[in-house]
Amino acid sequence: MKTKKSISSAIIAGALLVGFNQTVAAHVIGNGILGPTASATDYYKVDCTTDPVWRNSTTHHLLVWIQDKSPDSNLVGLSVFSANAGANLKASTTFDPIGGTTGTAAAVSRLTIIGGEGIYNLAVFKTGASIQQYSLYAFCEDVNGVQTNATGLATAYPGVVVSNQ
């Protein structure tokens, strides 16, 4: 009985974990890698749309940040572009100033690009040669910072990988 209960608990826990991972995976590139070439750049395209069924919440902005997971002096950064954003607010960049995933290295600056619904382009790059690992976070959100979770978002997110180096 105890064994059966334990198995049931494990199944439920596993199901929750799977669900959790799916949700996170829909908004995160957890294991991005930039190749050794100094010019290596990964490029993503994210389409923020309205979910007409669930929340019917219109996307107001894209929230993004990046974590440089390699603890060295080679910095990883992210530029975002939205053609729909306001004049001279269409492009923005953030860097993780310290590589690694522990301590002060974990703190990164978040960017909000107010481009409404539509396509956002994301370029991930680094400042020098050598392989770099990164995690990329991107969320389509409404004006209140609530994820819009638009239809197709799970497949569109973390977006179409347009170029992967």
Added chain:
Amino acid sequence: MQTKSITQSLLAAGVLMLGFNQTVAAHTIANGILGSSAAATDYYQVNCTTTGDGTQIQTHHLFVNIQDKSGDSNLVGVSVFSANAGANLKASTTVDPVGGTTGIGAPTSPNISVVGGEGNYVLAVFKSLASVQQYSLTAHCEDVNGVETNAGGLLTVIPGVVVSNQ
């Protein structure tokens, strides 16, 4: 007579300088400035087309480099993207590793070429930290031999449309 010569010389020099500046300006943003915000990013769009002067030279790639003109530890770089480039070769980045216009590292970032043929290229100029940064951005549409295609409208299209300027 001497006055007339001086006037003519000045006029000739002015014409030459004007021509020179137009040519340089056609391929370089010599006085780009990124504002103080760490997130400040300038965004350009360049349209490489075939020359209309009868030679019909087609663009093979966009050649790009950038010079960080501010002599500090805030690095300046540029990412280039072409939707027409080959798989996983659509985007490339170059960073000037040493700021300033004199001494070691003064020249520019490493050169990069994005082989996207004719069409639009987009360029994002960024920096790694807060503080105002000055830069010089060079971009040339070139044929397969590295010869500038100088396409019709290139002089006005290059250095491209400034899509966003921070």
